[in-house]
Amino acid sequence: MSTVLPLAEPVLRRDPRAAAREANKLARRLRHQVGKAIADFGMIEDGDRVMVCLSGGKDSYTMLDILLQLQKKAPxxxxxxxxxxxxKQPGFPEHVLPGYLRSLGVDFHIIEQDTYSVVSRVVPEGKTMCSLCSRLRRGALYTWAAENGITRIALGHHRDDLVATFFLNLFFHAKLSGMPPKLLSDDGRHVVIRPLAYVREDDIAAYAQAKAFPIIPCNLCGSQENLQRRQVGLMMRQWEKDSPGRIETIARALGDIRPSQLSDANLFDFLSLGRHGDAALPDAHAWLAGEPHGVDRGDD
Known part of the structure; x- marks a missing residue:
């Protein structure tokens, strides 16, 4: 009696044409979102020299790629x-970025500054290094920008970064503030822009995979994760899982502020609202003292 062998499981192969169509659709969406952010916030003007800060991560690769595409047809x-x-962190593949940028034919510069030794020496072992590392990195980039006629400094923060920073400030610093798409540096010398302000992180990850960017992981601090930012990230991912679209709703809310619906007297004139006289209003001390208005206390 012959033995009947089971049929092999069919191998599902993705249609390369469908994958190409999806990649092109994603690229169009990213160009639209970046172009809209540039227009909405006046990020780039005629004659600007834009410094694209490239870390080797998916966000900055995507930012550079999309800006180069937009540059060809920009108004x-x-x-x-x-x-x-x-x-100068040990093991950093210093050949990767220059090789990639030369293949694009894009103007580039590598700043060499040993911030790794400074951070490793100053920050105790086991502590998060991100804050100090960020300050040193920002200082080096700003210095180079000032010396080389840069008019715009482009950073790769995306929509999810903007939302996460809002919640970090809300939960841990008791203030309603975030990461603006465009800002003036504290010293007033640099205009910083975030062209990916409208772009979802998931879309960036998919685009980076489709483009096969040569990603360089940041392991300066042994892949430490800032605990507070990690907590917020977990919260946001759970929200998006439970209620898809919630992060996009929050991101839109950051651009629709209603000062009269909050409690900041510096942004809205609550004192003048509904007043029916010109007399000076009692201050908090007068209200807390519990002394009725107009009572003569007599001589002390």
Whole structure:
């Protein structure tokens, strides 16, 4: 009696044409979102020299790629220079970025500054290094920008970063503030822009995979995760899982502020609201003292 062998499981192969269509659709969406952010916030003007800060991560690769695409058909003329800070951390593949950027034919510069040794020496073992590392990195980039005629500094923060920073400030610093799409540096010398302000992180991850960017992981601090940011990230992912679209709703809310519906007397004139006289209003001390208005206390 012959033995009947079971049929092999069918191998599901993804249609490469469908994958290409999806990749093109995603690229169009990213170009639209980045172009809209640039227009909405006046990020780039005619004649700007834009420094694209390239870390080697998916976000900055995507930012550079989309800006180069938009540059070809932009309504204004602007130049791009990709800048990376080589922090001299052990094992950093310093050949990857120069090789990739040369293949694109894009103007670029590598800043060499040993911030790794500084951070490793100053921060106790086991502590999060991100804050100090960020300050040193920002200082090096700002210095180079000032010395090389840069008019715009482009950072790769995306929509989810903006929302996460809002919640970090809300939960841990008791203030309603976030990460603006465009800002002036504290010293007033640099305009910083975030062209990915409308772009979802998941879309960036998918785009980076489709483009096969040569990703360089950040292991300066042994892949430490800032505990507070990690907590907020977990919360946001759970929200999005339970209620898809919630993060997008929150992101839109950051651009629709109603000062009269909050409690900041510096943003809205609550004192004048509904007043029916010109006399000075009692201050908090007068209210807390519990002394009726107009009572003569007599001589002390």
């Amino acid at each position: 204004v003329a602007f130049s791009i220079v990709a800048v990376n800070l080589d922090q």
